[in-house]
Structure formats: C-alpha cells, structure tokens
Amino acid sequence: MHHVLISDPDLADNSLLNKMLRSELVNCTSDLEVLRKDPNSPLYSVKSFEALSLKPEILKGVYGMGFNAPSKIQETALPSLLAEPPQNMIAQSQSGTGKTAAFVLTMLSRVDTSLNYPQCLCLAPTYELALQIGHVVEQMSKYMTSLRMVYAVRGGMRVTRGQLIDPHIVIGTPGTVLDWSTKFKVFDLKKIRVFVLDEADVMIATQGHQDQSIRVQRGLSKDCQMLLFSATYDSQVMKFAQAVVPDPIVIRLRREEESLKNIKQFFIRCSSLQEKFHALSNIYGAISIGQSMIFCHTRKAASWLAEQMTRQGHAVGMLSGELAVEQRAAVIERFRSAKEKVLITTNVSARGIDVEQVTVVVNFDLPVNMKGEADCETYLHRIGRTGRFGKRGLAINMVDGSRSMAIMQVIERHFERTIQKLDPDDIDQVEALEEDS
DNA sequence: CTAATTT
Numbered sequence: 001m002h003h004v005l006i007s008d009p010d011l012a013d014n015s016l017l018n019k020m021l022r023s024e025l026v027n028c029t030s031d032l033e034v035l036r037k038d039p040n041s042p043l044y045s046v047k048s049f050e051a052l053s054l055k056p057e058i059l060k061g062v063y064g065m066g067f068n069a070p071s072k073i074q075e076t077a078l079p080s081l082l083a084e085p086p087q088n089m090i091a092q093s094q095s096g097t098g099k100t101a102a103f104v105l106t107m108l109s110r111v112d113t114s115l116n117y118p119q120c121l122c123l124a125p126t127y128e129l130a131l132q133i134g135h136v137v138e139q140m141s142k143y144m145t146s147l148r149m150v151y152a153v154r155g156g157m158r159v160t161r162g163q164l165i166d167p168h169i170v171i172g173t174p175g176t177v178l179d180w181s182t183k184f185k186v187f188d189l190k191k192i193r194v195f196v197l198d199e200a201d202v203m204i205a206t207q208g209h210q211d212q213s214i215r216v217q218r219g220l221s222k223d224c225q226m227l228l229f230s231a232t233y234d235s236q237v238m239k240f241a242q243a244v245v246p247d248p249i250v251i252r253l254r255r256e257e258e259s260l261k262n263i264k265q266f267f268i269r270c271s272s273l274q275e276k277f278h279a280l281s282n283i284y285g286a287i288s289i290g291q292s293m294i295f296c297h298t299r300k301a302a303s304w305l306a307e308q309m310t311r312q313g314h315a316v317g318m319l320s321g322e323l324a325v326e327q328r329a330a331v332i333e334r335f336r337s338a339k340e341k342v343l344i345t346t347n348v349s350a351r352g353i354d355v356e357q358v359t360v361v362v363n364f365d366l367p368v369n370m371k372g373e374a375d376c377e378t379y380l381h382r383i384g385r386t387g388r389f390g391k392r393g394l395a396i397n398m399v400d401g402s403r404s405m406a407i408m409q410v411i412e413r414h415f416e417r418t419i420q421k422l423d424p425d426d427i428d429q430v431e432a433l434e435e436d437s
Numbered sequence: 438c439t440a441a442t443t444t
Contacts, residue, residue, distance in 0.1 A: 125441065154444060175443035184444085202441085209442055298439060321441060347440045370439075378440095 032076050035250040044079040046070060052078055057143035058108050062101075065139050071098035073251070074105075080249050081106040086193070086225035088245045090200070092233055092252040095381065096354065096388030099229045103196045104136045106227065107169055110194050113146040116166040118187040122196040123174055123213055125203060127153050127325060128332050129352040133198060134171050152176045155325030159186045174203070174212035181219060189219035199351045200228035201237045201377065204244065207370055217244065231384060232377040260380070260415055263387040266422040267397040267408055276364060276398045277305070281312050282425075283396070284342070290359040291335075294344045295382050297365035305364060306344045316342040319349055351381045358386045363397045366407045374410035396422065 034043060046052055048069055049062055070078060073093035080087055081102065093099055107120035124130045130153050141147045150157060150165060152172025159165065165186045170177065181189045195217065202208040217226070226245050233241060233252075242248060270276045280294070296302040299320040306318035317340035319331045335343045336355055343349065347367070367378035386393030397419060399405050412419050 127442095152444080154442080156444065158444060173442060179444065208440095212442070300438085350440085368439080 031253065032072070033250075033252045034076065035252075037247045043076075045075045046079050047075065052082060054082075054105070054109060055144075058105065058140065060143045061108075061140040062105070064142055065101075065136075067098075067101065071101075073097050073099060074102050077102050077251055078105065081227070082109055086110070086223075088226045088248040090228045090233075090238070090241050090245060090248045090250045092230060094253060095231045095352075095384030099231075100133055100136050100198070100352075101140070103198070103227050103229055104133070104140050106225075107137070107194050107196065108141055108144065108147070110225070111147065111168045113144065113148075113168055115168075117164065117191055118150075118167060118170045119192060120169045120194040120196070121177065121189075121192045121216075122169070122171045122198060123177060123203060123209075123216065124171070124198045125173070125209060125351060126348050127155075127173060127328055128319075128349065129198065130171050130173055131329065131332075132352065132354060137169060137171065152180050153325070159184050161185065174209045174216065178212045178216055181216065189216065190221045192220055192224050194225045194227065195220055196227045196229065199230050200241065201230045201233045202351065204228075204240055205237050214244070222246075232380055234377060260383075260417050262390060263383055263393040263395055265383070265395045265397070265417060265419040267399050267419050268422050269405070270398060270400045272400060276400055277308055279398065280305075280362065280364065281309070281314075284309070284314055285312075289341070291338060291341045291355060291357040292343070292360035292362060293349060293358055293382075293385050294342065294362040294364050295350065295367070296344065296346055297368070299346055301365060302344050302346050309342070309344065314342060315340055316344050319343055319345040321346065321348055347378060347382075349385070350378050353385060354388060355385070356388060356391075358388075359392075360394045360396065361386050363395070366397060366399070366404050366411070368407060374407040374414070376411055376414045379411050380415070 049059055073091065077089065077091055080089060091099065107122065111119050122133055124133055130151055134149060134151055137149050148167035149169040149171065150167040152170050153176055154173065159180055161184045163186060170187065180186050197203045197213060203213045204210050228241055228245060268279050270279055294305065296305055299322045302318055302320045303322065306316050309316045317331045317335050319328060323331065334340045338357060361383045363382065367375040367382060369375045383395040397408055399408055408419060
C-alpha cells in the first residue's frame, strides 16, 4: 500500500502528508519528554520511513544509507519536523541516535532545487563536524541529482563580495557563515527556510559560539524553521534556547544517564604527568584496543602526548586546532579509515565525530570549564564517541592528584554512575574488560 | 593560550 502512495507525485504535498500522519501514526514513546505550546494538540510518532510520505528520491537515499526504520528520536521528531506549517524544535537525544539524519532529512524535504539560492543553513561548532554532516547530505541526496551543497568553513571555498552563490544547502562554521551572509552578502539569510544548529548547546552558550550563531539567527526571516539539536543542554542553556526560539516543540530524554548504560567507566590514579603517560603506555603496550580517542586539555598537551606515544612505537594521529585545515581533513580521514587506530585530540573532537570502530575513550585530562570545574556536558560528549547506536564502549579516566580526583567525583555524582578504579599495573583487568565490551 | 570559531 505504501509503495503505491509513494510513487504518487502529489505526495510531496504537505496537506496529504498531514492527513497520513493523522491516520497512521501512534502516540510517542514514553521515555521521551515532549513540551509544546498547546499540550492538548495531538502528537504523532512514526514507525517507518514510508509513513512520512517522503519524496521518492529521498526515501531511496535513506534506504541506500542502510537505514531501515526510524531511530527513537526520529520516530517522534520527524512527524513534527516535516509537518506543515513548519514548527521550531529543540531536541535533545544521546550521541549516535540519529539526530543528523533527522535534520538532514528535514532540509532535503523542504528544499526546492528549482530555486538557485541557499534555502537551508546548518551551523556546526567545528570543521570536522561540518564535513561529517555534509557527507550525510551527500549520501541522502544521492538521487536528488539537481541538489547542490556548499561548505562555508575556514579554508574552504572563496567567495567574492556581492556575487551570489547558487547551492541550495549551506553547511558551515559560525564565523564563515556570518561573513558570507553579512560581510560578503553572497546569500540572503531572509531566504533561508530551514536553519539548523547542531551541537546547539555549545553554539548558544555564553562561553561558546554564542555571538556569531545568534547574529546569524537574528538575520533570519520570521517564518524560517529553526531546529536545535544536541545531546546535552544544561538548564541555563535550555532556558536561553527556549527564549531565543519562538514556540518550539521541546523533545528531551527523560533520563540523561540512559546514554551511559552501555559504556563502562574506569579511572586510573596517578600522581604526575609522567605517571599518567606510563600508565597509558602500559595499556596500549599490553592490549590491542580496537580504535580509540585520547582527549587532552590543551593543544600543547595533545601534541606532546602524540610525540611521546610515537617515540614508544605507537602509530597515533593527532588532531587539534593548531593544524592547518588540509591537515585536519587528512588526519580525520586516516582515522576514519583505521589507518591510524589512535587519535590524540582536544575538545575539538569531543562532539559529534562518529567513527563506528571507536571502542575506547581515554580522558588523559578530565574535561574542565573556564573556571576549572568539572565539565559534565563535555564528559558525556567525549565518552559518547564510543558506545554509539547501542554498542558497548569503554571510558578510561586518568586522574592525577586530589584536584582532578575531586573533578572526577563531581562527574561521578552528576551521572550517578560508578567509575571503577583500575590498577595501572594490572593489565589483565583491562583485557577482561575489552573482551566484555 | 582551554578548546573552538574568525574565507
């Protein structure tokens, strides 16, 4: 039945879509919390991509990516994302649950490829994340032959002041997008119909990219659909988000710690930097960890550690903001294709980066904020690089001294999950863990 | 120099 309907070109029509939504969809799942302006209006959930009456070429792209059925967040978010009139959304869902596909699907559904100007705009906090989102756009739009996309990132395409660009979708980092839209005027923010903020909490946080993201947002038309996605929003940021986004549907996980269920967390107590390095070197010397990411607090620490590990004979990659853009693309590509199994990095890779083979995350330095306090949001994002899509993962925290022990305990209490002690000399412990996970 | 962002 569905297939007959999909082949009908009229199905792109949203009034038909709405009819279908009302007749075929069931109530939303119980572990998501949904807040709306009018809590009495019906809310729908969808169990198949067919039920969304997507354009056939988009549906083909979705299946071509190996997606068979909507993920949990997609079940609830997609009907609202695609409904007419467009609705704004603030969505929270754990790492690796299909947020990117959800908003890319929305952009592709709303774009009109017969109009040769940008209609969808997506902002991400880093260069690597912008590339990753772009890859999802490319795959999902494989059968939309006339669709064009462009990256607005540092070191990317050069533009000329006043010379309008014609891609339909712009993916970029905040500074470059702001330059393109306001300084160079190569596209009109007023013509954007879907605006996506990925990793939205860090994009609007005072200590993050707030200025540039909000300046872009203020240039948008009143009726532009605004979508905010992230795995985490601290209460302040959520409050600000709700003040900035008009009448949003808010979809949140009821329990944050759900996302930690499949990740085993450990700590190793050390007394100095040298000791941390030796403990780390022991771990990597004794066992073959699939693929892993090691997070450091500073660029300097990351390049120092990479050098030390290399000297010890480990093949490692290093990624931080001190690299040139071309180098960054090369490093992430080598890591993705498992040419290098270990990536030593900073918070530049804490969010969003999706490399399926990553089974271990090491916090060589625990994440702290500007004030030197535990940064629980970043912790969750970092260890969320593993255990994606319900797979098991391992997180190892290197603790040196009482201050970092206190930081770890704050994190432990925040998530109400025990972080077990690991003896750095007892490698068998780790091996057993690895087999487990 | 916390990290990221600022073609």
